[in-house]
Amino acid sequence: MVSTFHGLETVRRGMSTQQSALYTTGHNIANANTPGYTRQRVNFTQTNPYPAAGMNTPKIPGQMGTGVEAGTVQRIRESFLDVQFRGEQTKSSYWESRATALEKMEEIMNEPTTAGLANTMNKFWESLQDLAGNPEDLGARAVVRQRGQAVADTFSYLSSSLKEIQEDLGSQISNDIKTINSLSEQISKINKQISEIEPVGYLPNDLYDERDRLIDELSKYVDIKVHPARNSGGNSLPVAEGILDISIIGPNGESQFLIEGSKFSRLSVTPADDSDLDGINDQPTGAVEGLALVDESGNSTSLNFIPSGEMKGLIESYGYKETSDGPVKGIYPEMLDSLDKMAYSFITKFNEVHSEGYTLKIKDDPNNPSERGGAFFTPLDTYKDAASLISLSDAIKDKETGLNKIAASSLIDQDGNGIHATKLADVKNYKFTGTDGTNGYPFASGSIQSFYESLIGTMGVDAQEAERMANNSVVLLDSVDNRRQSVSAVSLDEEMTNMIKFQQAYNGSARMITVMDEMLDKIINGLGVGGR
Structure with a gap:
């Protein structure tokens, strides 16, 4: 038959299990802000009923429950998420x-801003147009040299x-x-x-x-x-x-x-x-x-x-x-390579056109007549690193004669002729063709300006x-x-609800112990005293 103390053991297990659930709830609340923490739960499991099946099983109306136990403490997580x-x-x-x-x-x-390469090169072309209108003006020539240096500096900076x-x-x-x-x-x-x-x-x-x-x-x-x-x-x-x-x-x-x-x-x-x-x-x-x-x-x-x-x-x-x-x-190697190709094509073509014009002869100095223009930019053997190596030629940078070396005239000894400066300004619109690639230019399609516009x-x-x-x-x-957090993250509202639920269950088990104690007290102290 069932033991007199069967009920005490059942509610003791209940108190112990609810207490474990309260501990786990407290652990969840304590780690509510811990990175990577997954909320946990106690898996309640019914203990084996009494009596177990066997030959000597006592004859009672049926198996009686023996309470609950904490099976495992498991994380709540969904692997698919x-x-x-x-x-x-x-x-x-x-x-x-x-x-x-x-x-x-x-x-x-x-780009597009006033400090970008496109605007810097436009100012260079504009300075050449201004020079075409007044090819003998040293001020206009100084602007061309300064704008050319700005183009070189911008390429190098980029x-x-x-x-x-x-x-x-x-x-x-x-x-x-x-x-x-x-x-x-x-x-x-x-x-x-x-x-x-x-x-x-x-x-x-x-x-x-x-x-x-x-x-x-x-x-x-x-x-x-x-x-x-x-x-x-x-x-x-x-x-x-x-x-x-x-x-x-x-x-x-x-x-x-x-x-x-x-x-x-x-x-x-x-x-x-x-x-x-x-x-x-x-x-x-x-x-x-x-x-x-x-x-x-x-x-x-x-x-x-x-x-x-x-x-x-x-x-x-x-x-x-x-x-x-x-x-x-x-991304970066291709941009650097494109800038090198653009810089090399620009200085090579500009030097080619510049060499076809004539420089400004020095006034009152018969030993310095006008001559064919030389390189405006320092020539380069290959386009590799051209953007970082671009610079004005030594002849153009010379403080005393550099301005005169700018070839703005299309005819010798015609200082007032600025036609060639216009040709220099037209370099920006020069259309490279398929044959240009065999002549040393690294790209053979479109103009320098359109190439840069396409790049940007x-x-x-x-x-x-x-x-x-x-x-x-x-x-x-x-x-x-958000979906993952809704499954795995700690919800303080939910944990507070669980805390009250487990607390009430614990209190209920404790109350059951009080009831069982009163029953045992009646059996032990209240029965069998009639003949005393």
Whole structure:
């Protein structure tokens, strides 16, 4: 038959279980503002009823409940939303890094403004038109030389500023690689800790939270795939989350393991110095030629892709080579290359036209008659780095005779003839044709002015697209995060409701003990006293 103290044990279990639920509620409230924390709940489980089935089972009307116990303390989390969040964060980080790089480029190019290259070159052309109207005026010639110097300075400023930002992007890539390697190492260590705790029969919820937080952060830098958990073995509970493996994913579905349990591989650039696997700006090519994963034994596996995320946005901005002997691609290398082509074509064509005119003869000096014009800008052998090397020729910069060396006349000894200055001003509209490419010009389509307008227009369109995509991806990321937070985050209102619920249940169990005590008191002290 049922024990007299059966009820006491039942309500004792109830008090103990409700107390555990109150402790967990307090833990949730305490961590309401902890980054990465996932709310927890106590899974209530009915204890085995009495009596159990058997040959000597007592004959009573039926099995009686024996109370409740705290089965497990489990996190409330939805893995599908985690996958969505990490995917959207990868996209958002890519577009944000790309948009930031283009925004910095727009600030440097500074178009359309009065301080941009286009306006500086227009003033140079205007000064040549003014010179055509008064070719003997040394003041007009001084303006031409000054405006020519301004053009050279602007080209040089744009080139040096873009290279500085490019170097900063390289440093940021290096920092991101170090961050990725640090996150990978931390995740692998947590995997090891989890594999040591789960077999004992516990759920290391705080370690799960920290691992998920680190994986979320890792998804910002590269596109990753979290593989199904592997069981830790031993007495692991069915709801234990196990050990996670993580792969880096390429745009076409290629993958390479980054973390396998307690082992991880370090991401590095190739080729890389053994002393600095994260070095970017030290690369001899000035561009990322590839990425590799180096395991703990030093074995290197090359990645044949650039994983999406912030890393890809930075690498596409900084510059990369698809093959070791291929051209350098990227936002900044292509802009620098285009500026070099423009600067080289400009100074080469301008010098060519300038050499066809005649200089101004020096008054009252028969030893210095007018002559064919020389180079206005210092000639260059190649277009590489032309934007940073452009400068006025020594003859034009000469303080005493430099102004006279500007070839504004179309005929010798006709100082009042400014026709050739007009031809110099028309260089901006010169249409390069297909045959110009074979004559040393790096681009053979359109004019110098239209080339630059196309360059700025393309940059503007790319910047607008990157900004639009960044804004859209942030909206999607916030939407997924809100849904995830609605499931996993701590709601103080909900926790306060739970606290009252568990408190009332605890009080009810305590009241039951009082009732059981009165019943036992009646049995022990109130029965069998009639004959006393």
